[in-house]
Amino acid sequence: MKKIGFSGTLDPITNGHMWVIGEARSIADDVVVFLSENSTKQPKFSAEQRKDIVLRSCAERGWSNVQVMIVKSDYTARVAKRHGVDYLIRGIRTTADFDYENLIQQTNVDVIGGAKTLFVMPPRDLGSVSSSFVKALEGPVGWNWTMKKFVPPPAYHAWIMSWLRKEWDGLWQYSQASVDVRARADTWFLRITGSDAYGGTDRHYHNLDHLVHGLAEIRTWSANVGPSRHDADLVRAAFWFHDLHYVHGDGPAADGELSNEEHSARLWLGSGLGDGKQAGFSDGVAALIRATDHFQGPAISHPLKETMLSVDLAILGQDEEVYRHYAQGIRHEYSHVPDDTYPVQRGQVLTYLRQKAIAGTLFGDPFFAEQYNALAIANMTWELQQLGQ
Incomplete structure (x- = not known):
């Protein structure tokens, strides 16, 4: 396979996301990460900041065949198809994930004529890792030590710098x-x-x-x-x-x-x-x-x-x-x-x-x-x- 895509808000990118990107690299020559910029969401980091974090996280692992494209107010599957990406890859952690992702992929293919979806299942230690899970860790004593286990270093550094900036400004x-x-x-x-x-x-x-x-x-x-x-x-x-x-x-x-x-x-x-x-x-x-x-x-x-x-x-x-x-x-x-x-x-x-x-x-x-x-x-x-x- 020449190209495969991976999509998400990635706020922040987690080790679970990195695992899926790694799987994508094992079955395609090039991986395109489609980064969603959704006006209805209020992410912690801007799309450009998230793009930079993803690229640095991949570079740390020596993954030179990963590029990032920001998707604004469009269907990711349709944008992927326009750029020669016929398949997207998604991680499935639970049966609820499968039901949701299956509905999305049917819509992508049957309604908007976009890329198809391949599903992969992460290892047990990454099965519960999600951006929302990581976000919920922030605050109590020791939160940073816990978060550090679930995100790549560039994402961790960006997160604690944002937290430190709020603490500093409040002072x-x-x-x-x-x-x-x-x-x-x-x-x-x-x-x-x-x-x-x-x-x-x-x-x-x-x-x-x-x-x-x-x-x-x-x-x-x-x-x-x-x-x-x-x-x-x-x-x-x-x-x-x-x-x-x-x-x-x-x-x-x-x-x-x-x-x-x-x-x-x-x-x-x-x-x-x-x-x-x-x-x-x-x-x-x-x-x-x-x-x-x-x-x-x-x-x-x-x-x-x-x-x-x-x-x-x-x-x-x-x-x-x-x-x-x-x-x-x-x-x-x-x-x-x-x-x-x-x-x-x-x-x-x-x-x-x-x-x-x-x-x-x-x-x-x-x-x-x-x-x-x-x-x-x-x-x-x-x-x-x-x-x-």
Whole structure:
């Protein structure tokens, strides 16, 4: 077969969609993805954005024989036929899918004279994956780790960037802000999420995943504890900046050298983003950033210090799969440490943190302690065993 088509809104494209495209490639020389732009729907991403995500997802897998065509206000099967595509391919997950798709394909052929449809059945692990399923995951703590399993990397990156942008704009009340504030916010959002900061390829843990997870933790804490908007924004702003500057290193900074946390605090103060907030906001955010430094943190006093530290340590109390992903990320981030040295150094950190958890002092904020302390002990015990400590 020369060409075969695959159609859908693909908002976002999932691993299930990618499987169907892979099947199409196995039976045809070229695959055309017909991307629907339906005026009655309100997709998260524009048609051009979805096209770009699909093309990048295919390119990552080395699929050079896949092209994408946007279909506007027309029947996909008819457009396919006009472009020399006689068959469309569709994935069937359930009997309900079959009944629906069979009706569509009969209409395509008998009513509009369009392309015929071939049906394929995805493997069991992809049987429940759909765009609507993936969309429904967004929100609760850990949603990003779950979503990551069901979509290709370009789709995942686009989704969390969209989510982060909403969080960022909400922090600065972007829609009501002045032109100057918007410009400053835009500049710093790109810098924070860019390749020289959380979006860097060398960031295996202190990265965009970490940023999403922490902000989701803060959102949940805020919803349950009910702090003032001022206090919630303090913690949010501090978390955005707390690992903005991150250079690998062990121990306190040398004389005259700034620690990562101090450097990040100064970047925050230089950003001017807190200028329009309440009095003391900028200094309060800087104090919370500095509090995440183990070496200068003990000397810092702030009413929200324990909340900030608890958010930063919340990853220790996640479920087993997320924690193991975190442990691997830490190892990759410290890949410069030799294999014979890393277990000892990492073991020392974990032993210290585990002892604090056993003593009930790891999470100073009661909201996080209740949720995560027991799981943190179990997770760190497991990792220490893996390290032979």
